[in-house]
Amino acid sequence: MSSNSMYSEIRAAMIASQMDLSFRKEVIRRVSEGAVLSELMKQWESEKQPEVCGVLEKFQPEREIEKGLAEKIEFLSITDSRYPELLSQIEDAPLILYARGQIEMAHDLSFAVVGARHASFYGMEQARRFSRVLSDAGLTIVSGMALGIDQAAHEAALKGSGRTVAVLGCGVDVVYPSENESLYHRIAEQGLILSEYPFGAEPRAYHFPRRNRILSGLSLGVLVVEAHERSGSLITAYQALEQGREVFAMPGPVHHITSRGTHRLIREGAELVEAPEEILMAMAGSSHLSVNSKERRQKNFQFTEEFAAGKVIPEEQSEKEEDERHKKIVELLMKQSRDYDGLLEFSGMSPSDFARVMTELEVEGKVRKNFSGYYELG
Template structure:
C-alpha cells in the first residue's frame, strides 16, 4: 500500500473492524480470495462458503461508522508531519516485517509512523515493570543504549517504567527504537509519554494494529505484546512481578523460537520475582550487554588487557553505603547496622540521594544505585 488507494484502505479497514471476524478467519478469507478488496467484491455466497453463515452475514455490510473511519484514516495518511511518514502496511506488503510474519498470529494490518525501515531492523525487545525500581530504570536505559549502539533496534511498548526508559536509552542512536502501542496512533497512552512519543515518531517508529481513535483498553496490551515479541530476535526482561505483561511477552517470544533473557535482582524485591521465574524456566541470565549480544550475534568476548587496579571510590569507604549493601532496606535496619542515630542517618542519606548515589523508595526504604 505504498501509494494510498482509497479502495484498498476501505477494504482493509472493513476487514479488520467487522465484528466477530477474527484474525484467523480473516487470514482464511485472504487465502481464498487473494486480497481484502477481492473479499468484498466476491458474492455473499462465496464469502459464506469460506467463513460460514454468521461471519458471511457480518461481512455483508460495513461496520457502524466505517465511512467515518476510512475518511479519518485517509486524512491521517495524507497529512503526516514533516519527517514522520505514515503508512498502512497490510499482510503481503513488501514492507511487512519478516520476523513478525514468522511469529504466531501476525497482525493483519499495521499502522506505522516514522522510520519504516526499522520494521526490518535487527531488533531486541526490552520489557519490564511499569513500577520499576530506580535500579531497574537505570538498567533499562543503559542496556538499551548499549544495544542500540551495537546496531540493535530496541522494541518496547511505550508504557510507564521500563518501557519508557528503554525507548529513551535507544532513541539517540541510529538503530533507534520501535514503540508498539495498544491504541490508535492518533492517541498517546500513557499521557505523560506524549513528548517521548513525538520524539519516537521523528527519530524511530511507532506501530499499532488498532485503527485510529482506538482508546486504551486492558485487553489491547497483552495483544500488542505478541507484536513486540514478534518483531524481535530476543526479549530482555529487566524487572517484572510474577503476574505481569512482561512475562506474557517472554512466553510469546519463547513460543516463537526467540531468545529470552532476564536480569536478576534482589530476592527480596517483588519486581525481581518474574525475572527469577524466567531464569528457573531456562531464560538466559544477563549481567552485561555482551550476554545478549553473544546469543543474538554470536558475539564472543575478547580477552581484555590487564589494567592497574584503581583506588577504591569514595563510596566504597562510606560506612552508610557499605551498610546499605545492594538490597532495599529500611531506616531501622540501617540504624542497627551502623549504630548511628536516625537523625544523623537521615542527614547523610539526603546527601547521598542528592549526589545520585542512593534512591529513596516507598515505605521509607533506601537502595544503593550503581554497580557494587
C-alpha cells in the same frame, strides 16, 4: 502495485482486522495461498457476508485512510512488501499496521526490552545500559512506551543509534500514558510508532496482551528487566516463546517485588544475563532464526507444564465474552475465597482459558492470592 490497488488492499485489511480471530485466521490462510485480499473482501461485500456487513455498520475504513493521508500516517497491510517479515510469520499476525515515523525501521533487526512500570532505580539504570549497548551494536530497540522500563529503553535507544520502535495498545494518534507525550513526539520524529488499532482507539486492558504479540513478533529476542510475578511483561515472554524467540531475564535484588517475575522466568529456563554483551553473543546468527522452529524453542526455553499452562496468549474473543469470563471469576470470589483448583472447577473454563483470565485479573489488580494460598478479590 498501483495506488488504487494499494488503497483497496488497505481498506480490505482494515475491515478484516475488525473481525474475530477465526475470521482473521481464515483471511491469513487464504492470502498465504495466493488469494488477493481486496478481491476476497469485494466478494464478501457483494454477497453481503454478515460479519463484513456488521463491521461496516460501525467502522468506516475510508475515513481512516483519509485521516492517515492528512496526518502523514502510513498503513501496512499484511500483503504490503514493506510489512515486517518476522511479524508476518507469527500466528494471528496483525492484518493492518498504522505507522507514524521512519517506516523503514519496520524491517530492522530488532530486540525488545520490557519490564515493570513501577521500576526501581536499579531497574531503570539497567534498562538504559542494556538498551544503549544493544542500540549502539546495531539493534533497533522495541518496547511499549509505558512508564518505567519501556520509557528507559526508548530513551536510551534515542541517545544511541536513535532507532527505536514503540508498539501501542491504543490508536497510533493517542499519546498514552500522557506523561510520555514528549517521548512520543521524539519517537515519531526519530523512530517508529506502530499500532493495529484504529485512530482514536483508547487504551483498554484487553488491548495490551494483544499488543504484546506484535512487540515480541517484531523482535529477534526479548529481555525482561524487572517484573512482578504476574506482570504483563511475562505475557510478552510467553508469546515470545510461542514465536520461537530468544528470551532473556535480568536478575535483581531478592527483596524487590519486581525481581519475582524475572527470577521465575530464570528458574523456568529463560537465559540469565548480567551484561548486554551476553545477549549480543547469544543473538549471533539469529537473523536467520526460523520462527517456526519448534526444536529451537524447546532447546532454548523449557517451561514446566504448570508454567506453560499460564501462557497468556489471548485467542481473541469478543470484548463481551472476555468481560463475561472476568465477571464470572469476580462473582465466584465475592461469595468466598477459593484455591486455584477449586476456582478452576467452579469456573467451567478450560485450564488454558482460566489461566489467561486469572493472569489478566491479577495484572489489573482485581484478584490476588492471600497468605494462605487462596484467591480473593483485590
